Amino acid sequence: MQDCFVNGFRNPKQSRVIINAWAIMRDPNAWWEPNKFLPDRSLESDIDLRGHDFQLVPFGSGRRSCPGLQLGLTVDQLVVEHFVHCFDWELPNGMLPGDLDVTEQYGIVQLEPSFEGDWLNDFSYIIYILMLYFLFGGL
Numbered sequence: 001m002q003d004c005f006v007n008g009f010r011n012p013k014q015s016r017v018i019i020n021a022w023a024i025m026r027d028p029n030a031w032w033e034p035n036k037f038l039p040d041r042s043l044e045s046d047i048d049l050r051g052h053d054f055q056l057v058p059f060g061s062g063r064r065s066c067p068g069l070q071l072g073l074t075v076d077q078l079v080v081e082h083f084v085h086c087f088d089w090e091l092p093n094g095m096l097p098g099d100l101d102v103t104e105q106y107g108i109v110q111l112e113p114s115f116e117g118d119w120l121n122d123f124s125y126i127i128y129i130l131m132l133y134f135l136f137g138g139l
């Protein structure tokens, strides 16, 4: 392992580098009206989310990208389909979508169990363990 330079910035060996996907997703050079929630922007797009187009990297890119990509996409789709199919959604007490507080909060998502609560309900953690089980033949 060696130090390296990226765009003139020195990265000492063994540095931990965190890609700021939030900033990439809000870069006006990469996205039209980046601060607006426009799901339709994906309809006509040929941007690849498997790590080949760097303006959209939900699963990372390269050798350490997410091995659960296909499972993640499948499960997400199934969950949303079931939610839409099984429930009638509405906001309470005549609330309008604009009344919802969707203010962002600063933070980093970590994949680890919550030992304080009912961690069995932590769906991500169970999926993660299953993935390890299948990958390494049972841990």
Ligand code: HEM
Pocket (backbone or CB within 6 Å): 057, 058, 059, 060, 061, 063, 064, 065, 066, 067, 068, 069, 071, 072, 073, 076, 127, 128, 130, 131
């Ligand atoms: C929509 C769902 C998911 C998203 C958005 C997601 C996203 C990510 C991202 C961004 C990374 C880091 C990639 C990097 O460092 O470049 C990652 C790594 C990883 N993900 Fe996922 N993931 C998802 C679902 C899953 C699932 C379902 C599993 C397991 C069944 C999984 C297992 C892993 C593992 C083991 C790594 C570490 C890979 C490594 O460091 O070599 N992920 N994921």
